[in-house]
Amino acid sequence: MTPPKESQTAFQKLLRHLEVPIDANAEYENDHWTNRDLIPMPLERRTYKIWSYFIYWCISGLCISAYTTGSTLLAYGLTAPQAIACLVIGAVVVGILSVACGWMGERHHIGFTVASRFSWGMRGAYFPVLVRVFTAIFWDGIQGYWGGQAVAVTIGAIIPGFAHMKQTLAGGVLLTKDFIGMIIYYIFFIAIMRIPPEKLQRPFIISSIMFSGTLIGLLAWAVTNTHSGGPLFEQTGNPIHGGTGWAMIFGINAILGAWGGGTLGQSDWTRYANRPYAPTISQLFAAPFCIILCAVIGIIVTSCAQEIIGQLIWEPFLLLAALQEFYNDSPRARAGVFFAGLGCVCAQLGISIVLNSVSAGMDLAGIAPRYINIRRGAYILAFLGLASNPWQYLSNAATFLTVLSGFSIFLAPFTGILLADYLVVRRCTLKLEDCYIGDRSSIYWYDSGFHWRALLAWVIGTFPTMPGLVMTTQDPAAWGAWVRTFHIAFFVGLSVSFVAFWLICKVSPPPGLGVGLSYHEEGTGVVGADVDKDEGSEKKGSEE
Template identity: 40%
Template sequence: MSLRSRFQQTKDLVEKGFDKLTVPGPCDPYINDDIIPLPPHRRTWTQTTFNFFWLATSINIGGLTGSASILSLGLSVPQAVACDVIGSVIICAALVANGCQGGKWHIPFAVGNRAGWGVRGSWFVVANRLILSFCWYGVQTWWGGQVTKNMIGAIWPQFYRMRNHFPASANMETNDFIAFVIFWTISLPLLAIRPERYRIPALISSIAVTISVIALLVWALAKEGGGGPLFYDTHKTTGVAALKGSKLAWTMARGVTTTIGGWAGGIMYQSDFSRYARRSGDQIMGQIFIIPVCLILGSFIGVVVTSCAAGFYPDEGLLWRPYKLMEVIQEKENSSGARAAMFFLAFSFFLSQLCVNIAGNAITGGIDLASMFPKYVNTRRGPFIVAVVGFAMNPWQLVNTANTFISVLSGYSIFLGPLAGIMIADYFVVRRQNLRLSHLYIANTSSIYWFWHGLNPKALVVWALAVFPSLPGWISVLSKGKISMAQGWVLTSYLAWPLGFAIASTLWVAINRIFPPPGLGEVDETDVFGTFDEVGDPLDTEKAGRDDEEEDKKISKPQSEKGVEGNYIVER
């Protein structure tokens, strides 16, 4: 057999192997069943569903930890709460605005970005968000492992004192890793649950965690007899010099950016959930009030409980991580009642961590992967890939110290703020909320979203210009001073997300007024994907979905046009 024949044989075997990996149903490099506009029977989320979903996912370890860690900067409790309130209002406005596209057109975040960035250029945006999904899945799983450790320790206190087999450089002990693996393993079968089935899990989790954190707040205030030593003076506890004048202002700006940074990724992917709204507008009323309430409540509880703990456990340092506080309570109180209380508190956080991690990281990351590799990945396979990569991210290294955690949170928002600015400005100002859905899936020059070889160069230029002002200072902060930059650059990096958003949105509107994109105002003349039929009662649609799973793959036959074949749009 000649070398050429052997090469061809090997190539055929590889192609056959990849063919076996293709997702069920028709698909091509730009579309599959999971990223088309959702059909009516899969849109089951009402205003109440959104309310419970946000209760379940907003009040969690990450929310309490992120807000409380701001105290390590030297801010007092009222100052930290002020940062959280300002940040929460900005987060809510951005979340609601970015979810409108999904609520109206029922498309995921990854597809919606094709309008501004191009059919291929959107991969850049998706890749940025996907990196965050991997990181956050690992971090949230680590936190879930820590509350699992609290639960095991409440039943078997010796678990806390288990012999450690890891070196100090690992930044974790053997019991930490065991608990992490347990939580990661329990999460795996739950990754197969589709978002339209989240109603009951969100309800149970939201009730449990809300009651638990309020009980924790009441207990902490009663035990301390007030708001704790950090309420007005943090100097003695944190060792940070008293902040005044411009230094205080810039530190608070950093605190606001840190608050936003924790949700920078969530702001991006809102369409992944708002697309499940039963009717357009349900997601707005289900978010606009509950989001700020949940974010501010969680932040307030995290900050105040941390301050109280600094008073009644002064030798333990700042207990800004709830799972560390629960461990110390079990050790200090040393009673069966305390262990029982900590078990149920940890269990409520356990449920919350499952909800926020699966919905906010695994599912959204799976949708991102499905949009990048639709021929081989769907929303059933994608979450498992996110779980494996998240495990490999060594999340225990990311949450080692408060300052490292703050740098990571506020840092990546440097890249995401401009992306959000482009998304919101493009949808509301440039396109006036009009999209031609069928063209979002056409991968050739007949699409109005094709631009230059599938990429809109204007988007890349605007993004780079918006990222640049914050980048040098962020690099300096992340290197802990090893890379020296002028103080002005460092201070500018404290404004990462808001500054990037403002620059990107302004430049985007200006450049598109000068050079308008093709097809402005165009929409499909017919319901190409059959997504705008009347929706019945959500309970009926859930039952219909259970009775006939094949309905998930139905798509109305689109109009005959260049670039469209049968039910799917292909590249030519």
């Protein structure tokens, strides 16, 4: 209960002022579990159609991370054709996982933050949410650093003197022009994040068109100058460990790990679907197509560029800077670099919003719903991403990226538990109102707010891959059974935790199975209204 205004202290008035906005005539209240961005998505905010999700996957698949995927696959000793085969298999599995993880968002209109409550308990849900936020901070820092470099390249195409600046900061590991680029990048990022997620389709279209133009331009330049696929397509494979079969398995797992966070959080976006199955076609077809297309173009362009300029450069914005120098700052080259660099900036802005800002913003909202919504959470993430000093940990990229990639050993078990619980154990039946009640009256309260079955399954799913992560961090050349298991961490973590959670729930069924509404019963109705009218649950949840 809120104390009368006349009895409020100055501090209480300040806290009241800092609370996130609430809709006019809202039937919910901001409390410890609820705010506008956490409730089941109301009908009027479900604005994403089939084409919207196609554009979403253009952002997620046609991006710099996908472009550089070939460097990971070839590093395992695969040939270019073998790497493309891995891309096809991995991208198809990504599409299938996206459908499975996005199903609850599409049908129950809740995101991962709220979904974690029925799997982990009302208090236990903070654990997967905090892990995802922690991971997002560093990935957002990396994406912001790359975005800053892309901005610097774009400005350098207009001002050649800026492109050739050699001044450094942070002990010589950060170019001044890149830091300036980062500041400009974050200004654009903050401006875009003022747009609510349900209205981001138009910015996504612009981003997709711009980076598609960059890919087409680079591909046309590369192929017309070499009339071939370049030397990478002529090299024979040399798998680093265990032969071609193991190398291909490692490569497929690397693809799944790269998009693991995106698949886990699919419900963050599918909850905006205007009707059932709206996201499904794009997830099954557009997702693999965009990922494969972008990565293959990356391999071809990098291969041809090596033949033309004599350097192996995987990042497109660094390649653009090298091309401007290679062509001696000619007006024609600078014009091409400007528009291509602008496409890279748009790609970075899009992927940062899709994979980091909205999802992590909602996770932060789940930690303090009364004072943080998606927009404020995204601003906090941007600040922490910049404050993480990505140029410092990227200066020792090999070890750091191994550790950061190792976060898939934590995220994959989250995915396995979520899929097992929702699809198999609960059979898509949820009592949504109880996801907003923070006491024993909620069937998702379990033991003092924690679900021990989920924690046990997560430990079982994480254990096989943890020793390999430690060994690889200490010695990148380490090899053995534990390291091989770590290299397939996503496969192992997802499957082991899935089976473990299902078996644990078979032996000790959690309370409340079959209680609530399935997606068949909810259909396309206003789920928010269902929540309000069912036993006054939304108000009941706000009495915490």
